[in-house]
Amino acid sequence: MVDKNQQVIDKTLEQEYKYGFTTDIDQTKFDPGLNEEVITKLSRIKNEPKWLLEWRLKAFKNWKKMSEPTWAKIEYEPIDYQALSYYAAPKQKKNDSLDDVDPEILETYNKLGISLDEQKRLEGVAVDAVFDSVSIATTFKEELAKHGIIFCSFSEAVHDHPELIKKYLGSVIPATDNYFAALNSAVFSDGSFVYIPKGVRCPMELSTYFRINATNTGQFERTLIVADEGSYVSYLEGCTAPMRDENQLHAACVELVAHKDATIKYSTIQNWYSGDKEGKGGIYNFVTKRGTCLGDNSKISWTQVETGSAITWKYPSVIMQGDNSVGEFYSVAVTKNKQQADTGTKMIHMGKNTKSTIITKGISAGEGQNTYRGGVKILKKAENAQNFSQCDSILIGDKCGAHTFPYIDVKNPSAKMEHEATTSSIGEDQLFYCNQRGIKLDDAVSMIVNGFCKEVFEELPMEFAVEAKQLIEVTLENSVG
């Protein structure tokens, strides 16, 4: 039975990556290499204010003194930072009308299932489309502006809302935070900016769709979301990239700030190209994501579905500064073939009565390695802090691995901590049960895995829960994608 199951699973793992196409367009691209001149040139192209260039250069100076972290349970060939290009953009400039966007690019997004045409767009979802280093278009801007909501590319925000950028950029993730965050701070090219004013509940889902297209280029986007007092926003990011033999670096930073009584819900569906069966190619995904619950009663909730990338290094975290603030992390991470994921979260309790929840589901198949690394820190002043952690892993086949590294640091004795962890194989008895009811093996695998992930999928906005479920099915089974 094991052999037969393995065959089906192997077959399903050979599933083609359906977003692996490339778009042939005229582009402006920097020569490979990284130095102060490159950063200055990048800043000049974007017509940035002097303070921002200085901020970048300072980050670069720090980065040069730092070394790449080695504590994660991942193995990869050293990255040659001088061999990468730090800027690639379609030649046509961004414009207010979609008519000005290169039809090839619009077609690319259509193929990805993202229509930038507002008429055809999924109702209730506004999109910022980032193509390589630049934002191509942002939909529903006017509609959102009626509510005082700012949703635009990071580059636009630098020009149109410098006071907000200056105030919040680096306020959650300092430019010197870690090696990849410092690199991002020096060379970030674009990304999304969101500001929700006081008391406003954002009437639609906001989302950014990241697409890497250019060869030999790193993508370094930066996202900043600020939710002012009593506001609410739900934000989603999706990512895909062409299939290429070489590895490509993606080092993003996402900063979230929730003021008093505000809630930010941030969901990710990460489906970067993961490399082929032998582990050739794929995206190196080194991402720093962090949110601060600045005010009392604020809440930040991260939900991620990570199915792509050759390497995932990612720990969306929450600093609960305000009293009664809440941090949540829900994660599904799938590794197959030779993919490696080292992902988790950090929950830092500073305020009184702060509460955090961590629920992670790791799925390893093929030769995939899946690591949960999570830290819960209760600081001295955090009276009555509570954490609940549940980390479950499921193994498919016998060549993969699941690892769990929970770190707990409690400085206040009133804290309540709960930690549960399980690792199981997809049970032969579960498969037998499904098969006995006439359900085919690959359908049974997908059914069991989706059931395993249910608690996390329930946290996703409805439109995307379906997408996530399908993504898992396509990733793990042989259904037509």
Add this chain to the structure above:
Amino acid sequence: MIKIKNLEASIDDKTILKGIDMEIPAGEVHVIMGRNGSGKSTLANVIAGNEAYEVDGGSISMNDTDITEMSIENRALEGIFLCFQYPVAIPGVGMAYFLRSALNAHRKHQGKDEMDALEFLNNAKAILSELGLDDSFLKRSINDGFSGGEKKKSEILQLLTINPKLAVLDETDSGLDVDALRTVAKGVNKFKNENNSVLIITHYQRLLNYIKPDVVHLMIDGKIVESGDMSLVEKVEKDGYSWLEK
């Protein structure tokens, strides 16, 4: 319906079934009784195609189709249904979703259209009320946190929904209180008709007070040593199995 010829089977190189011959015609209910370890549950699993067991000889056929080498799901689709002794939990997979997937797999195999959600729901609700279960049962994850009684009722719900040709009840009566036992029996009686067959594996007479068997087989050490009518059950209840070994 089902014909078993000189069936031999083993697990981990240990021979369990040592030549089983048995035929259950359509419309009949057969019972197998025997001590623990005599091979009753092994027979149920081998009929269902559980690949943890190795078939070393003999054959199984359903309506003249040899199914000895057939995959688990294909023999399920051919009409074999196993009421599990220990139904396994599948967390996060809802009863309704699971059951509808199973039913539609069968319907597809029979060349019928898939049943839509509404029709399925009405169908399932009718069965649920007969089993004394609440509609909310369909929203729960399969067998996850179910009581012993609920697990067995869930198996009967599935039996009545899928409506197979042969139902194999592997100690479905064990661990049930009288009320649950009656409910399960009621379900099986509702299922059975002149076109299908039932094979009951049990230790006790009590289920057979509600479901009348046509033939009773006694199994010892991987073989059927005696077949007869209901009087065999009474003899076993009274005298045990040792008289068969003389």
